[in-house]
Amino acid sequence: GFILFYVGLVLRFTHATTDEEFFAARIVMAIDLEIWWLRSLSFILVVRFLGPHIVAIGKMLKDLAFFMCIIAIVMTGYGVASRAMVYYPNANRFNETGISIAFNGRDIFRQIAYPVYYLMYGEFGTELDDLDNNRDEAWSISTHVLLAVHMLFVNILLTNLLIAMFSKRFDQVYEDTQNIWHTQQYIFTREYYTRAPFFPPISLIYDMYYLCRLTFFNIRRVCFKKSADPRAKTFSKLKAIGFWWH
Incomplete structure (x- = not known):
């Protein structure tokens, strides 16, 4: 938070002569503001009934990181395979849908990572429309089957696995609520005891x-x-x- 604040402050007064250059400082300061709002949750740690829940959220984030590794592998597999069968060999067929087959970092994320990620939330976009409009093609049938397996694996199996992991983690925290609350009190007090008595940027x-x-x-x-x-x-x-x- 502090580092982003000073970076944004430097950008604000050194690279903000035009609106385009000011966007860099604005983005950094906006991200820093989001971090500060999330950082304000630390004050809830000392509340007897809410503090352990914040600790549980922190532990769940570790489980989520492990889960996201699995999701990333599965999504990459489906994204590359489906695009290789549908869009790249048939680029001229989908010109009206705004599909880009340029092989660069931005288009790879825009055409492979983003659409496949939102499949997890049931947002298909033009995914099914492009397949249904060519339902007799071999690549369309193969991609339909691949999509069905992907949705079954991600939306049912992995999502329920994540819920089970979260439930187990919450039960572990709930069983040790008293010790967690006292520990967070000690950490919170020690943090503010050693902190500078002034506010940024004077600190x-x-x-x-x-x-x-x-x-x-x-x-x-x-x-x-x-x-x-x-x-x-x-x-x-x-x-x-x-x-x-x-």
Whole structure:
């Protein structure tokens, strides 16, 4: 979040002389704004009944990453095979549908990855229309069969597998709700204890000062055998317990 903020700030004042150049800064700042809104969910972690649910969402995202690897392999297989049978050998037949057969990165994602991805949500676009308009062709029949197998595997088998994984993960978190809540309290308190007392971008100055001070005292301790920084911040569990107790 902080890195994107400073990148967007630099782009805003160095590469924003025209509307076209300003789009880069606008995109970076918009993505950074989205991250900041999602980051605000961290305040819910200290709520007794909602905090564990945020932890469960984080663990589910790890399961989702594994699931997306499987989905990506399956979608790539169907996308390449179907386009190889339907569109690339019959480019002139589908000129009116806006199908591009250019072999570059943008068209590969636009014609293969995007349409096949939205098949998972039941959005077929012109997929079935192009096949139904040529239903007697061998490539149309083969692609129909391939599409049926793909939808059966992805929309039924893999989707239910994902739901089962999410249910198992939620049950694991629910069984350990109390410990998770106390752990998140400790992490949340420690994070804000060590954070700069100023808000961005002023906090960057404080962070640079603290980094220089930390480097200086580390060199002093290692090279000259002197004591560490006496004013360095220290944090203990007793402080966290006392804070939440009061």
